[in-house]
Amino acid sequence: xxxxxxxxxxxxxxxxxSEDIHIEPPSPHFHIREGKSDRxxxxxxxxxxxxxxxxxxxxxxxxxxxxxxRVGNGYDWTRPMTELEPAHLRxxxxxGIKPPFRLYDLRHTCGTRAIxxxxxxxxxxxxxxxxxxxxxxxxxxxxxxxxxxxQKKTERFRxxxxxx
Numbered sequence: 001x002x003x004x005x006x007x008x009x010x011x012x013x014x015x016x017x018s019e020d021i022h023i024e025p026p027s028p029h030f031h032i033r034e035g036k037s038d039r040x041x042x043x044x045x046x047x048x049x050x051x052x053x054x055x056x057x058x059x060x061x062x063x064x065x066x067x068x069x070r071v072g073n074g075y076d077w078t079r080p081m082t083e084l085e086p087a088h089l090r091x092x093x094x095x096g097i098k099p100p101f102r103l104y105d106l107r108h109t110c111g112t113r114a115i116x117x118x119x120x121x122x123x124x125x126x127x128x129x130x131x132x133x134x135x136x137x138x139x140x141x142x143x144x145x146x147x148x149x150x151q152k153k154t155e156r157f158r159x160x161x162x163x164x
């Protein structure tokens with residue numbers, strides 16, 4: 001849910017610490033300390049759907065990391081989680097969803113939804129921590145319906161121009 005709501009890389013989620021989360025109004029956000037490029041260091045607003053998850057994680061944290069490393073039947077709160085793929089594959093199997101659904105697809109979904117909501121590509125790139133717009137372009141997969149809507153807007157614009 002955090003990936004699809006915020007567009008974070010799983011490694012960025014794993015590295016989140018309680019001190020990086022600012023859940024106070026009027027602008028709840030979290031700080032990404034480091035990443036794949038200089039642009040990956042950023043503050044990202046927390047959506048209303050993600051806010052309860054972050055609030056619970058901060059409240060229940062028993063160490064510095066919000067997503068601690070699993071060790072046996074417990075957690076090592078001094079080290080971050082590093083692996084999610086085995087749990088993801090087990091969840092896919094138990095839910096009946098067939099691969100190749102990758103967790104990283106949720107990051108692509110976040111970018112696509114933002115563009116389809118009318119957010120400009122520059123802001124989407126900033127939110128996702130992309131170093132350049134080419135990367136953002138590779139992430140966004142516009143739906144057929146969204147492209148049809150764009151075409152209809154163009155047609156309406158052209159029709160108005162004829163009468164001016």
